[in-house]
Amino acid sequence: MHIGTISDKLIYGGLPLIYLSYDTPYTKQAGTDVVDDVHTPEFLNTIVASGLPNHKLRLKAGVPVMLLRNIDKSLGLCNRTKLVITRMGRFVLEGQVISGSNISDKVFIPRLSLEPSDTRIPFKFRRRQFPLAVSFAMTINKS
Structure with a gap:
């Protein structure tokens, strides 16, 4: 009987990993990014856009x-684009494409710093996270 290590369980889907984003508020002034400390990171973590x-x-x-x-x-x-996660690292994910013209290609997804474009949010902030959403139910709408 083979007892796998933790890394074996991560690769083959035994244990889930939770990736938390890094949220920072900022204001843009004269070409430099200045941190705006009015909003706490805990508050920014609750924003869904x-x-x-x-x-x-x-x-x-x-x-x-x-x-x-x-x-x-x-x-x-x-x-x-739809993907299936095959391996997980700390700063990058490996996935296999399951939709589009490049089906079955292996790709790497890095963490990105993203800014919300929603105009209902009256301030600016950045969220550093993998640009992914879990999608168990996928529908394709072609007109």
Whole structure:
């Protein structure tokens, strides 16, 4: 009987990993980024906006996900591309494309610093997180 290590369980989907975002408020002044400390990181973690990944992302190998941003069009990594997570690291994820023209290609997804474009949020902040959303139910609407 083989008893796997923790890394074996992470690769083959035994244990889920929780990735937390790094949220920072800021204001842009004369070409420099200055931190605006009016809003606490705890408050920024609670914000859910369209096109912005959630603060807490719970993943394990084999879970289907959808890209929320364009990363590399030549590799087929566009907004709404479906992937299956194959391996997880601290700063990068490996996935296999399951939709589009590059089906079954292996790709790497890094953490990105994203800014919400929602005009209902009256201040600016950045969220550093993987640009993914878990998507167990996927529908395709073609008009």
